[in-house]
Amino acid sequence: MRSRIYLIVALILMSSIMQCGKPDNTAIGYWDAALALISDADYKGAIVQYEKLVRHYPGDSLAAPALFAIADVYKNNLEDIPAAVKVYKRVMKKYPATDRAANALFMIGYVYANEAKDLARAEKYYRRFLKEYPQHILAPSADWELRNLGKSLDEIPELQTITQGEK
Numbered sequence: 001m002r003s004r005i006y007l008i009v010a011l012i013l014m015s016s017i018m019q020c021g022k023p024d025n026t027a028i029g030y031w032d033a034a035l036a037l038i039s040d041a042d043y044k045g046a047i048v049q050y051e052k053l054v055r056h057y058p059g060d061s062l063a064a065p066a067l068f069a070i071a072d073v074y075k076n077n078l079e080d081i082p083a084a085v086k087v088y089k090r091v092m093k094k095y096p097a098t099d100r101a102a103n104a105l106f107m108i109g110y111v112y113a114n115e116a117k118d119l120a121r122a123e124k125y126y127r128r129f130l131k132e133y134p135q136h137i138l139a140p141s142a143d144w145e146l147r148n149l150g151k152s153l154d155e156i157p158e159l160q161t162i163t164q165g166e167k
């Protein structure tokens with residue numbers, strides 16, 4: 001009888017140990033798994049976990065941030081600008097009522113201006129941002145970007161004192 005109890009306890013402990021480190025199949029589980037993968041520089045693995053979160057829990061409060069995080073990983077870590085823009089557009093389409101949609105629209109303009117150097121598209125998205133979100137916290141930044149689109153740092157009056165000090 002005692003050996004059966006030890007066996008059951010051992011099986012329960014083994015099962016618990018085997019589950020450690022594995023993401024649970026919840027939104028927060030996928031989120032945490034993605035963050036762990038990012039800290040290990042496994043960016044493609046992180047994208048997979050974020051995508052699972054969005055697919056299985058599209059209404060969860062973490063879904064829009066997860067989709068936005070995918071775009072950021074493409075932009076910042078994988079340096080895949082077309083993929084980043086595509087995912088930012090997904091954020092806007094799938095979660096239009098969230099603040100992430102506004103941020104995604106701004107980021108599309110930013111990416112076109114500063115990464116892709118496609119000033120015409122950047123202008124289009126910044127203008128759209130200002131039209132749709134004139135009171136948003138990023139509106140002054142979008143306006144500033146539009147006024148300085150295509151200018152070098154030396155051509156921007158607010159930055160001239162900074163760049164002159166470096167010479």
